[in-house]
Amino acid sequence: MKKSLLLSCFSLFIFLSSCGDKKNKNTTIKNNENITVYNFNDIEPFLYSTSNKTKIVNFWAMWCAPCVKELPYIQQYVAQNPDVELLLISLDFPETIEKELKPFLKEKKITAKVVMLDDPDANSWINKIDPNWSGAIPFTIISNKNKRLFFERSFDSVEDLENEIQKNF
Template sequence: MLCGTISFCADAQEIKVIRFAELEKLISESESKVTIVNFWATWCKPCLEEIPSFKTISKKYRLKDVNLLLVSLDFAKDVERVKAFATRKDISNHVVLLNEPDYNSWIDKIDPKWSGALPATVLLTQTGKEFYEKKFEGDELEKRVGTLLNN
């Protein structure tokens, strides 16, 4: 089951392949105090290493005003591999696979500072945006989200 907005109720077996316009819509529909959008891929070791941080945030802030969207940048033909990975790692967050092979057409729309390297994470609040082109270490992401929730 996929929910209408970015949320914690997506079933890992239902990973939708989307275009950038649909990703923009998903992001804009979020009315949460903090929306986390993480760009990752199954072939990206640092991405996979930070997945537990996102799972921790998902559990800790499940009932708070935080939404999490995990955006796979694997090839669309590899959607079954992404589904299998999400199932194996028990990822129940909203996961989509972005099918936009011309990265230059949309990366600057996420953030002009983004070189395209993975992992990359955007933290959106109702007053602004923070962009990180790096792997979050330890509880660094959790602390940042906690700070944003308390502002």
């Protein structure tokens, strides 16, 4: 039931984001050089690690309470492990970047690299990432060149994330 509700919310988000006037893909939103909007084809290469370095890719949104709760844990883990690379992929609306997303990141002291995925064909790209992914967020990929794991859940603490990485990498 919970998964279905999250998937329904996510599907509604994708539907709504496909309506109306669209911003150009693959360009930095005006007045924000740090948050770039991508479609899936352009973001897909970021989802893989080609080195021994551990890479964390986290799909999240401001409206997702478990996502917001875990962001500081992920960022703290990366700060304590400088050999780990982090990419946060926001699923919020591109038009919210200036008035909502940037202030949110500042307020929450999120300094990790954030990009935005704006691609209405979620049925296609969700399966390309992981056929077992329901589409619910938060969703985290942890990988290196030898291993790639998926977590369709939130991390409850820095220790929770650390334990997953230590036992798998």
